Amino acid sequence: MAPESVVEAKPVRSGRSEPPALRLSHRAGEMQASPLRKLAAIAEERKRKGIRVYHLNIGQPDLPTPPVVFETIRALNQKTLSYAPSNGIPEALEAWQKYLTHCGIAVDQKEIIVTAGGSEAIIFAMCAVCDAGDELIVFEPFYTNYNGFATIANVVLRPVPLDIASGFHLPSAGAIERFITKRTRGFLFCNPSNPTGTVYSREEVGTLVSLARQHGLFLLSDEVYREFTYEGTAHSIMSFPEVADQAILLDSTSKRFNVCGARIGALVSHNAEIVQTAFKFGMARLSVATVEQHALVPLLSSPKQFTGPIAAEFRRRRDLVYDKLAEIEGVTYYKPEGAFYIVIGLPVKDSDHFARWLIEEYQHQNETVLLAPAQGFYATPGKGLNEVRLAFMLNGEALERSLVILREALQTYSEKFR
Numbered sequence: 001m002a003p004e005s006v007v008e009a010k011p012v013r014s015g016r017s018e019p020p021a022l023r024l025s026h027r028a029g030e031m032q033a034s035p036l037r038k039l040a041a042i043a044e045e046r047k048r049k050g051i052r053v054y055h056l057n058i059g060q061p062d063l064p065t066p067p068v069v070f071e072t073i074r075a076l077n078q079k080t081l082s083y084a085p086s087n088g089i090p091e092a093l094e095a096w097q098k099y100l101t102h103c104g105i106a107v108d109q110k111e112i113i114v115t116a117g118g119s120e121a122i123i124f125a126m127c128a129v130c131d132a133g134d135e136l137i138v139f140e141p142f143y144t145n146y147n148g149f150a151t152i153a154n155v156v157l158r159p160v161p162l163d164i165a166s167g168f169h170l171p172s173a174g175a176i177e178r179f180i181t182k183r184t185r186g187f188l189f190c191n192p193s194n195p196t197g198t199v200y201s202r203e204e205v206g207t208l209v210s211l212a213r214q215h216g217l218f219l220l221s222d223e224v225y226r227e228f229t230y231e232g233t234a235h236s237i238m239s240f241p242e243v244a245d246q247a248i249l250l251d252s253t254s255k256r257f258n259v260c261g262a263r264i265g266a267l268v269s270h271n272a273e274i275v276q277t278a279f280k281f282g283m284a285r286l287s288v289a290t291v292e293q294h295a296l297v298p299l300l301s302s303p304k305q306f307t308g309p310i311a312a313e314f315r316r317r318r319d320l321v322y323d324k325l326a327e328i329e330g331v332t333y334y335k336p337e338g339a340f341y342i343v344i345g346l347p348v349k350d351s352d353h354f355a356r357w358l359i360e361e362y363q364h365q366n367e368t369v370l371l372a373p374a375q376g377f378y379a380t381p382g383k384g385l386n387e388v389r390l391a392f393m394l395n396g397e398a399l400e401r402s403l404v405i406l407r408e409a410l411q412t413y414s415e416k417f418r
């Protein structure tokens, strides 16, 4: 007789039965496709038909990358393209420290982890402070990829609604506090903000700082648009010493230097445990691209000469958009204090329908515009239905022309779908 521990193996499948159906994770189903790109394919189709499309939809800067980046790459003399240290090459760490010093932020090189863009810094921070199902408070409308990062990290985003009437500034401490639950681990906010261009005052950031202290929360501060501040000051979370242990700075070179494809960002914190954790996440993905880390050293080491002209150009564009919006009837808007975006309210019921109609059917003298419907920046269903985000990624002339087309299109649309 066979001993009891020996169990006869059952065949997993018989020759005739169907194999069990394959199933992807719930996460796979929840992961959103970029709402900003969904109309892009239609735009390409339209271009093939000879229609000129002005892209007001995406945040890919159109200005040239500083030549020193390519010169540095050409001058690199390395026998082997090896892995970089997981926290970043020493030159990049030193350059990030110099850059932050220029911004008035004093940190040790040990407090910096070089990441694959700001995107990886955000994911690392989420994973460091949240367990599955924990919550982060965000301010709605918010950068749409926070949704994707939260899905990857199994984090729940709790959106606090902001209002166009106040230029999307933060509400009172009491109004924010209502969103704190037992599962809340921190605030994730972007200052200056994508998609609204809002720059929070010191008092507003101070409100988050006080709430974080009262409730023991982390402050995940996305400051990738720091230099694009036209009104007031973008107060870094690192300028609040009372939350040194709670503050996590999420940063990126992408926008301020026009180097989106380099994929270099950083996570910075005075909290050694946070940095150690991010370092361990970094070890798991081995390293960030070595060549690009070298290439950006000159930019980070001496930033103002590069960021100054870029920010000045975007300020001109912001002013132009603000002036030209005054010529479009029925549009709700405010003056964005920073970044290179604005969310505007349109005199339409459904901006998704309007944006699709613009790109599928409409043309004004053989031209049309591509907009980003704002629903993609909201987590609460039904919010932002009549809003769109405009990104200022065109030169002044093209930007002006695209706003004329928008004005004409709104007129035609209101007659057609009244």
Ligand SMILES: Cc1ncc(COP(=O)(O)O)c(C=O)c1O
Pocket: 059, 116, 117, 118, 119, 120, 143, 190, 193, 194, 222, 224, 251, 252, 253, 254, 260, 263, 264, 265
């Ligand atoms: C608010 C905000 N945070 C982070 C990022 C991530 O940028 P990257 O991964 O290129 O550094 C972006 C990019 O658009 C952004 O708008």
